[in-house]
Amino acid sequence: MRLLLLGFGTVGQGLAELLLQKTSILKEKYGLDLQVVGIADMLKGSITNTAGIDLSAAIDKIKNGKLLTELGGAFGGSALAMVESVNADMMVEMTYTDIKSGEPATSHIRAALKKGMHVTTTNKGPMALFYHDLAKLAKANKAKFFYEGTVMSGTPLLNLIRETLAGCQVIEIKGILNGTTNYILTRMEEGMSYEAALKQAQELGYAEAVPDADVLGWDALAKVTILANTVFGADRKPGDFPCKGITEITSSAISDARSRGKRFKLIGRVWREGDQVKGSVNPQEVDLSHPLAGIMGATNAVTITTDAMGEVTIIGPGAGRIQTGYSALVDIIAAGGAR
Numbered sequence: 001m002r003l004l005l006l007g008f009g010t011v012g013q014g015l016a017e018l019l020l021q022k023t024s025i026l027k028e029k030y031g032l033d034l035q036v037v038g039i040a041d042m043l044k045g046s047i048t049n050t051a052g053i054d055l056s057a058a059i060d061k062i063k064n065g066k067l068l069t070e071l072g073g074a075f076g077g078s079a080l081a082m083v084e085s086v087n088a089d090m091m092v093e094m095t096y097t098d099i100k101s102g103e104p105a106t107s108h109i110r111a112a113l114k115k116g117m118h119v120t121t122t123n124k125g126p127m128a129l130f131y132h133d134l135a136k137l138a139k140a141n142k143a144k145f146f147y148e149g150t151v152m153s154g155t156p157l158l159n160l161i162r163e164t165l166a167g168c169q170v171i172e173i174k175g176i177l178n179g180t181t182n183y184i185l186t187r188m189e190e191g192m193s194y195e196a197a198l199k200q201a202q203e204l205g206y207a208e209a210v211p212d213a214d215v216l217g218w219d220a221l222a223k224v225t226i227l228a229n230t231v232f233g234a235d236r237k238p239g240d241f242p243c244k245g246i247t248e249i250t251s252s253a254i255s256d257a258r259s260r261g262k263r264f265k266l267i268g269r270v271w272r273e274g275d276q277v278k279g280s281v282n283p284q285e286v287d288l289s290h291p292l293a294g295i296m297g298a299t300n301a302v303t304i305t306t307d308a309m310g311e312v313t314i315i316g317p318g319a320g321r322i323q324t325g326y327s328a329l330v331d332i333i334a335a336g337g338a339r
């Protein structure tokens, strides 16, 4: 199976590391022999190789501050041009998220699906804005379209709902959907400043390229919208839901909440109200005895309320290099692996 990787930042490198670590299990257990035939990255350079790019050498180049093009096979065009001109079986879209326009990722996904390439994306912009169009395009071109990593990184929330809870009606999904803000709130409670905690979240690869998207709640809002559209079958846009981030929560407000037996959490929620699907993102003071109060650092946790099963809760990583890279790996196995 030939892959194109679009974006070789935190997530792209995490996926490359996993592909190297898991070469034998992918072959032996899933019959998958994967070759990355193209990598496109705006800053790190773009290369192609029909015989397969040496991923270990590619990671080394980036670690040493070099460009991918030093490996040979330089590709002169844009990422979109690569999708249009290089033949592959699956495209992995991991470029930066732009929640307002969904670009350039949406154009990359459309171009790949039009060619009948399977697609997986970790990019929330296209999913929050154009999910139904993209799903239709995939169907029309008999391509598979996956997006597990767009909510809770590689923690299998979407697969859990689609596969394992198949047949249940989902009534509400509620929880902590952004790793960066939960990390910041955790560190602030320990006494760190907001600025230092945000810097750490960036260094650890949790934050978006423009971290405003995290702290103002837009990342959680994109995830709420993705859940509304993919799980609840709605056709909503991020702007349809009220959203408030954590920028107004001060260290003293956090200590004051603690003294009252409470802890601030940024809560995303999607629910049915009659025929309507509603959504919201806002910081809430959660009682320390509540299960969500114990979710610390970049961990996410979501409770799914269903008709047949009542409440089912899933807790796991919500961000991170390997954790988000893993979401693409699981989608690659779903697209091409024999199981």
Ligand code: HSE
Binding pocket: 150, 152, 153, 177, 178, 179, 180, 181, 206, 207, 208, 214, 219, 318, 319, 320
């Ligand atoms: N910036 C996001 C977060 C990454 O902190 O949760 C995962 O979507």
